[in-house]
Amino acid sequence: MSDAYLVGAGQSDFGAFPEESYRSLFRAAYEAAEGSAGGVDPGDVDEAYVGTLGVGGRQLGLPGPAVTEHVGLHGVPCTRVENACAASGYALRSAVMAVKSGMVDLTLAGGFEVMTDASSEATRYWLGVSGETEWERMAGTTFSGVYAQMADAYMREYGVERESLSRVAVKNHANGAKNPRAHLRFTCSLEDAESAPVVADPLTLYHCCPTTDGAAAVFVASEEVAASFDDRVRIAGVGAASDRVGLFQRDTYTSIPASKRAAAAAYEIAGVGPDDLDFAEVHDCFAIAELLAYEDLGFCGRGEAAALIDSGATDPDGRLPVNTSGGLKSKGHPIGATGAGQAVEAFKQLTGGAGDRQLSDPRRGLTHNVGGSGGAAVVHVFEAEGADPAGADGRGVGA
């Protein structure tokens, strides 16, 4: 079985762009990915997977070919992948599986979403379509409500203060302020985050990601084809898992079991553990989600996430920098583009292209993408060429 490699990755600017369309945003991402790959002949692309939820309903049917044909990938088979906010994380996984199957050598994986061009009521309608719609939504809950319920349960179970949630916002805004492609490119203080209007108690506005327009795309190649590209990032592991869509249907409200299962699978395939990572891009749609991710991905034990962020370990200069891109919180969350966008950050960090937020020679990173409140999760482990084998530095394999 061939290994799969990222050989190019790019994203459009993330933000609010009334002058753009889903196609033009996808084109910007495609051209950025193609440019980072040093040029790709469309005729060499065998397959494409495009993630989008379809916010606004603009092209609910056939959105995949609508964008791949638009960028000149004429005739290339394209499949739309839908797993809510994990759509393009799963699109990437599909591309990896296609390459590893041996059926294709070069695939495009990407995603897009346009979220800022509808009335606030229409937007709230679309933000609720990935919750459990027959019961959870009919109780009057949207995502902010479900994550607030998780935050309420978590804070009570572990005696965590809201200030730890606010630290997620402060860190990710500081990171995003250095990302020229980020949606909310400004810093925020602890006081800003604490005193912002409450969206769903205990979550304030700064504990919630924005709605964003944007697109992202990556090229995934087989080992043989990857050899002809200058930059190669090995996809060392991928894992995914599903769970019941409604929070009320799960065993726990203080963990996302699908994340845990997805991470365990990815670590096992990659032969590494959380201690072998140099950075991670995690799904911080709400601040509580980043804290849960620390625990579900094994960065710390149960109930220790607040202490981990409070210690500065996940700052850019910490032991395990998390969300150097700004995360969903600051970089933005164009639903269908988010998973691929995380892979773009991993590619940039591992190929030295992360600009002002470049970490010092990272060798291995992880991306973590969640759909809804945890009905789907996908985790990828990426390695720079020549990364030390796992455990070679004596830190062990913690899978």
Added chain:
Amino acid sequence: MSAPGADGGSGAARTPRAGVAAAAAYAPRYRIDAEAIREAWGRFEASGIRSKAVGGADEDGLTMAAEAARRALSAAGVNAGEIRTLAFGTSTPPLAEEDPTPRLGEFLGAPATATRRFLAGSTRAGTQALSAAVDAGGFPAVVVAADCPRGAPDSPEGHAAGAGAAALVLTDDGPTKLRERAEYGVDYPGTRFREAGSEDVEGLGVTAYDRRAFAETVAGAVGGLEDPAAGALALQAPDGTLPYRAAKALGVDAGAVRDVATVHDLGDTGAASPLLSFVRALAGGRERTLVVGYGSGSGADALLFGGDPPAVDLALDGREDVSYAEYLRLRGEIGGGPPAGGGAAVSVPSWRRTREARYRLVAGRCPECGALAFPPEGACPNCHALSAFERVELPRGGTVETATTVSPGGAPPEFAQQGARGGEFAVAVVSFELGGETASVPMQVTDAEPGDVRAGDPVEAVVRRVYTQEGVTRYGSKVRPVR
């Protein structure tokens, strides 16, 4: 007592055997003081009313009826599955056309084969429903009257308009027996009416004429009884003075009206008015009560009950005062229209498919491992076996597992109108225990300030309006704090 008019008619009907086995009364928890209305308008035109009940943003006649009926059944110790007759009277049905009794029956769990009677069109509908249930003759019978009349905010009818519901469980051997009954009808146009398509009742305000219509019609019905003497007079009360005038004309002591009156605290409760007073009389242990319903047009029913008092559940307290602005919001006098951005994706047929779970918390018990599943379909949440669940009804009392408050800007658009009326609300995951197993249900919290509800708090499920789309209101269970 004034003489019946030449164009009227009266007479004691044969009295079928029926007795009240249990009774219940319910009023929404919100109250507005007459003073608040006087302050807003510079006058208050519903004399004798000190305060009145105001329905919550998610309440209507049907939900209040369900609450009263459930309480009465519980007091009677009658299982809803035994109901043979269900009679419902209201002057404010949620829809101008559609029989609400199948839905009310589904809320309660009444058999599809039960005889149903629906009375509307005037405030006499409550006593008409009582009479209809007696005539139907299938026991146990549940009689419910619920009403939340409306009038223009600056009108006497609007000032008086309150809200409430009363329910009786009738059996052939209930301790409080129906002794005799009579009715009377005489043409009196223009005293109180509601035009087709309008939500507001109005009247011409011809005071002496209105009083005469009321007194004459009531006296006509009472005059049809052989022995109308009773210690309590549960008389229709459009305001706080008219029943006393009518009582005086009947030669009845004002105390007989006052002791069982609800109008002074709840306002004009329309079709529920005489039955609410009847339930109060029963709660007070009255041995003989004359129940008189009146509806404009005009017509009246007089029913005389006597005997030992039955079990009674009186839920007329628990008041929370609202300001005049809050009152207008709760009633939907001010606030937004339907959502612009489309609503939920749950179709009416798929909603109906889940009605037992939504109304009565019907869950599934896994035949493989015994775990509870809510809703009762799909694979078992515990052992993941895909088999047919045994259907079980969860208890109405549960415990909050986790809760949050959704700000008006954070709610789904189909809740925008409710938010405009009732403000922000809490949403919780509630755990219900049955046979040592628990089922978790996502539920909206009602009848509470959002911050009132915390994990660990006991709550009880009630049927309320969830949202209305394309003219069709979806009803379902919410929870309220157990106080």
